[in-house]
Amino acid sequence: xxxxxxxxxxxxxxxxxxxxxxxxxxxxxxxxxxxxxxxxxxxxxxxxxxxxxxxxxxxxxxxxxxxxxxxxxxxxxxxxxxxxxxxxxxxxxxxxxxxxxxxxxxxxxxxxxxxxxxxxxxxxxxxxxxxxxxxxxxxxxxxxxxxxxxxxxxxxxxxxxxxxxxx
Numbered sequence: 001x002x003x004x005x006x007x008x009x010x011x012x013x014x015x016x017x018x019x020x021x022x023x024x025x026x027x028x029x030x031x032x033x034x035x036x037x038x039x040x041x042x043x044x045x046x047x048x049x050x051x052x053x054x055x056x057x058x059x060x061x062x063x064x065x066x067x068x069x070x071x072x073x074x075x076x077x078x079x080x081x082x083x084x085x086x087x088x089x090x091x092x093x094x095x096x097x098x099x100x101x102x103x104x105x106x107x108x109x110x111x112x113x114x115x116x117x118x119x120x121x122x123x124x125x126x127x128x129x130x131x132x133x134x135x136x137x138x139x140x141x142x143x144x145x146x147x148x149x150x151x152x153x154x155x156x157x158x159x160x161x162x163x164x165x166x167x
Contacts, residue, residue: 040088041069041070041088041141044107044115044119044141064148065141065144065145068144068145069140069141071144072143073140083136084136084140087136100130119134119138122134
């Protein structure tokens with residue numbers, strides 16, 4: 001084996017390993033969500049809501065909030081759903097994460113503080129695409145959080161009572 005064959009074999013082997021890592025599924029999705037949506041949402045729910053509730057409570061409820069987000073996504077227009085799916089797939093792919101965050105570390109492997117910092121950078125990023133992604137994700141997750149009647153008492157919110165209308 002000469003030097004050129006050795007280098008080519010190393011390059012092909014590295015590409016094969018990188019592709020395998022990028023495409024390997026990590027865990028099962030939540031009901032109503034595709035694999036990329038579930039993994040990205042599980043990673044982002046806690047840092048987006050970081051200031052809204054105690055950390056221990058957030059970790060226990062992240063699956064529930066992600067399932068509520070799945071329901072909210074189902075009510076969005078098809079164009080918005082397609083954009084969210086594209087964002088989730090990009091954030092699930094290691095090369096996409098590298099392009100959007102500057103690191104190949106998967107979102108699920110990051111600490112909540114690092115994810116919150118990443119989202120804060122997106123909030124004021126010079127690329128409008130990342131600002132829009134930040135706003136969309138944050139509004140989607142917060143809408144799911146505040147739509148849950150279990151969180152209303154802590155907010156001091158009472159459901160309006162309409163005469164003659166039952167839920």
